[in-house]
Structure formats: C-alpha cells, structure tokens
Amino acid sequence: EIVMTQSPATLSVSPGERATLSCRASQSVSSSLAWYQQKPGQAPRLLIYGASTRATGIPARFSGSGSGTEFTLTISSLQSEDFAVYYCQQYYNWPPLTFGGGTKVEIK
Amino acid sequence: QVQLQESGPGLVKPSQTLSLTCTVSGGSIRSGGYYWSWIRQHPGKDLEWIGYIYYSGATYYNPSLKSRVTISVDTAKNQFSLKLSSVTAADTAVYYCARKSDGYNVFDFWGQGTLATVSS
Numbered sequence: 001e002i003v004m005t006q007s008p009a010t011l012s013v014s015p016g017e018r019a020t021l022s023c024r025a026s027q028s029v030s031s032s033l034a035w036y037q038q039k040p041g042q043a044p045r046l047l048i049y050g051a052s053t054r055a056t057g058i059p060a061r062f063s064g065s066g067s068g069t070e071f072t073l074t075i076s077s078l079q080s081e082d083f084a085v086y087y088c089q090q091y092y093n094w095p096p097l098t099f100g101g102g103t104k105v106e107i108k
Numbered sequence: 109q110v111q112l113q114e115s116g117p118g119l120v121k122p123s124q125t126l127s128l129t130c131t132v133s134g135g136s137i138r139s140g141g142y143y144w145s146w147i148r149q150h151p152g153k154d155l156e157w158i159g160y161i162y163y164s165g166a167t168y169y170n171p172s173l174k175s176r177v178t179i180s181v182d183t184a185k186n187q188f189s190l191k192l193s194s195v196t197a198a199d200t201a202v203y204y205c206a207r208k209s210d211g212y213n214v215f216d217f218w219g220q221g222t223l224a225t226v227s228s
Contacts, residue, residue: 034214043204043218044155055216087155091213096170099155 002026002093004100006086012108019075021103023088028068032092035064035073038102039084047086048073075105083107110135112205112219120199120226126192130205130219137186138163143208144188145215146179148201156201160208161188195226 003026013019023033031051036044046055048064051071061076075082088100116128130144137144145160159169161179169177173192181188192199202223206215 032213034212036215043206043221044215045218046209046214046216049209049212049214085153089155089214094213095157095159095168096172097157097213099157102153102155 001096002029002090002098004088004090004098006088006100006103008103009101010104010106012106013078014108015080016077017108019078019082019105021073021075021086021105023066023071023073023100025069025071025090027093029090029092031067032090033064033066033071034089034091035062036087036089037082037084038087044087078105110207110217112207112217114203114205114219114222116222116224118223118225120195120224121228122196122226123194126190126195126199126203126224126226128190128203128205128222128224130188130190132186132188132207136183137181137188138183141210143168144179144181145206145208146190147204147206147215147218149204149221150201158190158192158203197226200224200226 005024007022033051035048038044052064063074085102085104087102111133113131120126143160146158161167176193178191202221204221205219207217209216
C-alpha cells in the first residue's frame with residue numbers, strides 16, 4: 001500500500017498570501033496524484049488531478065506540480081473561501097486508493 | 109449536474125451490519141465510464157477508500173475491508189449500496205458516496221456524507 005504523507009499539518013497564512021502545501025508518496029506514483037479541498041461539514045471537492053490539471057470550475061489560483069514522490073499544491077493568493085483542509089490522493093498503484101492525512105490552511 | 113445522497117441508519121450495534129444506500133440524481137448510473145464509490149472519513153479526519161462498483165456489477169474493494177464489504181447496484185432505482193459486516197467502534201465514521209470520474213481514479217462528485225456510529 002502506498003502511504004501518502006502531507007506537510008505541514010497546519011499552515012497559517014494571511015489572506016492574499018501564497019500557500020504551499022506538500023504531499024509525499026512512499027513510492028513513485030508517477031503523475032497519478034489528485035488534490036481535494038474540504039470545508040467544515042462538507043464533502044471533499046476535487047481540485048487537481050494528474051498532478052497539475054485543474055478540475056472543472058477550479059480557479060487558476062490553484063496549481064499543482066510534481067511527479068514521482070514529491071508533489072506541491074500552491075494557492076497563489078489566498079481568498080477567504082480557501083481556508084479549509086486539503087488532501088492528496090494517489091491512484092497509481094491500487095487497490096487501495098490512498099489519501100494523505102490532510103493539511104489545514106488557517107487564517108494567520 | 110449529478111447529485112448523490114446517502115441514506116441509512118445512523119446507529120449500528122457492534123457485530124451487526126452497517127447498510128447504506130446512495131441515490132444518484134441528475135444522470136443515469138448506467139452512463140459513461142463512471143464507477144460509483146464509497147469512501148469514509150474517521151473522526152480524526154483520515155479518508156479511507158472502501159470500494160466502487162460499475163453499473164454492470166463489477167466491483168473493486170479496499171483489501172483491508174474486502175472480507176467485510178459488499179457493494180451492490182440497482183440500476184432501476186439509480187442507486188448503489190454498501191454493506192459492512194461485523195462492525196466495531198473503529199467503523200464509526202462519516203460515509204460518503206462519490207462518483208469516480210471517467211478515465212481517472214479520482215472522485216469528481218460527492219454526496220454530503222452520513223455519520224454512522226457503532227455503539228451498543
């Protein structure tokens with residue numbers, strides 16, 4: 001099973017600033033990596049798949065990069081609605097499909 | 109726009125079977141190359157993929173849960189279901205149904221989730 005590790009656990013950022021979130025895989029997942037956003041009381045929402053392709057309707061301030069074992073989600077200028085928990089998910093080697101433990105982006 | 113809605117008992121006794129149903133609206137469960145999925149989120153926030161099913165009945169399960177999980181589909185009702193047997197407190201979680209996108213093993217539409225608590 002591929003283990004996904006996200007860091008940091010919590011990221012404190014001021015509105016308008018850039019946020020950089022990391023996701024590491026225990027072995028290569030090529031570019032088979034997705035990112036989700038989850039707000040309190042809501043289901044996760046797909047942001048990025050294929051490591052860097054934005055899902056339908058996702059603003060351009062969200063960008064993904066990386067391949068192999070190291071991935072990054074960047075939010076270029078944080079808006080109030082972006083404060084949430086972010087998860088990565090690998091789909092290269094499955095079953096099982098596996099998720100990271102999440103990074104909470106909070107207001108500084 | 110596809111919508112998914114989970115339903116089922118919120119409280120299950122230990123050793124019994126948890127049963128949930130997901131109703132799909134805004135599209136046919138038979139359409140496209142979509143698979144219909146169950147994912148759960150424990151109170152500590154970790155997400156765990158349980159498995160998914162194609163409208164034909166083909167299933168894929170998480171090996172860690174495979175011995176206890178059955179996912180089935182009812183195309184006439186546009187629904188799919190989850191049964192998880194021999195539950196313990198560790199199965200207490202919010203259970204989401206979701207659609208696996210066509211072509212990628214990612215989840216593009218989700219239900220709102222339903223909390224299932226295992227307790228006597």
